[in-house]
Amino acid sequence: xxxxxxxxxxxxxxxxxxxxxxxxxxxxxxxxxxxxxxxxxxxxxxxxxxxxxxxxxxxxxxxxxxxxxxxxxxxxxxxxxxxxxxxxxxxxxxxxxxxxxxxxxxxxxxxxxxxxxxxxxxxxxxxxxxxxxxxxxxxxxxxxxxxxxxxxxxxxxxxxxxxxxxxxxxxxxxxxxxxxxxxxxxxxxxxxxxxxxxxxxxxxxxxxxxxxxxxxxxxxxxxxxxxxxxxxxx
Numbered sequence: 001x002x003x004x005x006x007x008x009x010x011x012x013x014x015x016x017x018x019x020x021x022x023x024x025x026x027x028x029x030x031x032x033x034x035x036x037x038x039x040x041x042x043x044x045x046x047x048x049x050x051x052x053x054x055x056x057x058x059x060x061x062x063x064x065x066x067x068x069x070x071x072x073x074x075x076x077x078x079x080x081x082x083x084x085x086x087x088x089x090x091x092x093x094x095x096x097x098x099x100x101x102x103x104x105x106x107x108x109x110x111x112x113x114x115x116x117x118x119x120x121x122x123x124x125x126x127x128x129x130x131x132x133x134x135x136x137x138x139x140x141x142x143x144x145x146x147x148x149x150x151x152x153x154x155x156x157x158x159x160x161x162x163x164x165x166x167x168x169x170x171x172x173x174x175x176x177x178x179x180x181x182x183x184x185x186x187x188x189x190x191x192x193x194x195x196x197x198x199x200x201x202x203x204x205x206x207x208x209x210x211x212x213x214x215x216x217x218x219x220x221x222x223x224x225x226x227x228x229x230x231x232x233x234x
Contacts, residue, residue: 050112
């Protein structure tokens with residue numbers, strides 16, 4: 001999960017791992033037709049198939065065959081590694097080559113879906129839920145939902161780390177100094193951040209203050225806090 005440093009009052013006592021109330025829109029209600037996705041079943045199926053197609057391109061770049069393709073009913077291509085032609089196809093659909101570490105991502109999938117819809121001669125809004133027009137919420141809820149404004153937690157002298165994968169919630173106690181928060185962070189098990197040094201945490205807390213959970217770069221797939229601190233120090 002992503003990390004963000006926030007300055008809050010020393011007596012701020014919002015429960016850990018509970019999304020902050022000011023980040024949750026009370027007017028949200030999922031569309032009963034699409035269950036909040038904003039898409040039809042056909043569009044969802046297209047998305048599933050495109051992700052598998054792009055996975056083939058990512059596999060081709062890595063010269064391997066994903067276990068999915070060992071058991072799927074693919075006839076002559078079961079268990080086989082696709083060559084450069086597949087990589088060229090998925091790169092063309094996605095608009096870019098797959099990342100060496102993460103392969104094709106969700107943005108690539110979205111781009112590929114749009115190109116396929118366009119190539120089929122269909123309108124841009126093909127696959128959009130007819131009930132909510134892609135909003136994911138009932139039409140009667142949308143005006144109030146759009147008018148709602150986020151409310152940040154109160155600001156103060158304390159130092160605290162929040163996760164940013166959900167709406168946003170605190171994952172550490174509030175500390176009086178960056179040094180105390182850095183020492184606490186070293187002893188946590190926050191996914192990819194486990195093992196990050198005190199010096200790196202302190203540089204993150206007093207420096208950029210926000211980072212994704214992981215980063216894929218020329219060094220491979222690694223802890224986002226470490227990667228962001230390295231980038232800022234260059």
